[in-house]
Amino acid sequence: MTALSSAERGEVDVAVVANPPAGSLQGLPGLRLIQSLWAGVDRLMLDSTLPPDVPVARMVDPHMNDAMAQTALWAVLSLHRGFFDYARQQAEACWLPLPQRRADEVRVSVLGLGQMGGTVARALQAAGYAVTGWRLGAEPPASPSPVPSCSGLPALPGLLAQTDVLINLLPLTPATTGLLNAELFARLPKGASVVNLARGAHLVEADLLAALSSGHISRAVLDVFATEPLPTAHAFWRHPKVTVLPHAAAATDPRSAAAVVAANVQALRAGRPLAHQVSRSAGY
Template sequence: MINALFAALPERWTQYEKTLNDAFLEAGLQVDLRTSFAPEVVDYIIYAPNSPVQDFRPYTRCKAVLNLWAGVENVVGNVTLTQPLARMVDPGMTQGMVEFVIGHVMRHHLGMDLHINGQDGQWRDHVPPLAQDRRVTVLGLGELGLACARALSELGFPVTGWSRREKFVNGIACLNGEHGLQTALENADILVLLLPMTPATENLLNTDRLAWLPKDSVIINPGRGQLIDDGALLESLDAEHIGHATLDVFRVEPLPTNHRFWSHPRVTVTPHIASETRAKTASQVIAENIRRGEAELPFLHLVDRAAGY
């Protein structure tokens, strides 16, 4: 019997108990899944970083910590965590993110706000360009960014992708490094942020880099709130350099009611709904990693501790 500790908030247990047990059965695994064990008998920890479990030293038998979140910035620096750490790469989350990004890119590309908000009797004959004439840049070519970049490219948008490490993807102009970042931003009529949060990416969009974007460009951020310097963004919006910002993630969540983003006419706030881990598909990912661990195969989606993701 494999002992798996579910270390997350109680509402997650309600959401995941059945789907995890179903996934274990489907994978042919005999797993005793509980929210409490003596630490020394735990084989795997199914983990959310806001769990009460913050000291991993008592879990001497634990073979891996399997994160339920895509982001690991709140756990990767934990010095007590010496076990392998796997991040969540969930097909359901990926599909949800693609749908969110495509929806908002198309919203801005087609100028839909003009007609949705402009029901005032004026006949506005705005005709958008074709996708082939609207340049889109995706910052971050991990699992989520790459899926979004490919979907946008298939719709006919010229897509530039930027990542910290060099990548080659058919149909995507891939750039990296500081010079590549400037080129990527200069070619972004619509910019999508899907980078992880690391010390190297915090405030990536600052005053100088926002100035590299074309006038009236649009920013869509479903990645991490810390990727953007809020003050610099507000200044650029006030100066009418940035045309609009659709923001789904923030430094403080829920976003405080007195934050200027709520009232700014060039900002759309969505409440961190771009995508979320889906219990059914995430449970299948967890089950596969436990199956691999028991078969002494390499775990999937291991975190690079040095890179932070």
């Protein structure tokens, strides 16, 4: 934005951004919409200089949701069928078929039932898994869903106790930061697995390493981290029970994302309600 002249800055009414430098959206008197290219807007919302009266919209792209569901399905299938263990056995030239459960015997809990979480939960249910969703807020869902769900912190311990694979797709807010911690892991059955596809700050990394070392958590699939790129000396890289992805579970596809942005710009121009507007108080 610094390359724009004063006259040009006065003509800007829409900012399409990912993680712009703090303060870069100041001094745009005509700004009427901040459209994020990312599903998560936690870093964007940390910018205290964002114009308070300008709506912020997050990226909700069905193609991105489908990509996230594909990653989650791969992770659950690999955990369920022991494919991570077979990869290790191949490296050791070990021929050892493992016990095989049915999908409906694998209890999967999805934390977060927004656009991505809901898509993931339905895809896993369609694949035959016993899926339950959880939302932080106690309010009922906006629309009916075939996936059983519960809500509110009081319901979480009971859900965790009945979970074989825990998938995190919560938005990052002060209430969810550090939620994946020692207390939560202890409530899971011994041998459960953790899949974090949301934000690195949801996870207390030292607590996960301790739970893996004790054997209480059997394996973790991690796509997001407190520091990205993940430092080369980090224990996760070489941990035998951790699978690392480079924040690649669901990338923004320019083709479909451009259509989402264009539709919101058209709505703005026409005076129609904006899609997927962020609640400043909730942070998502």
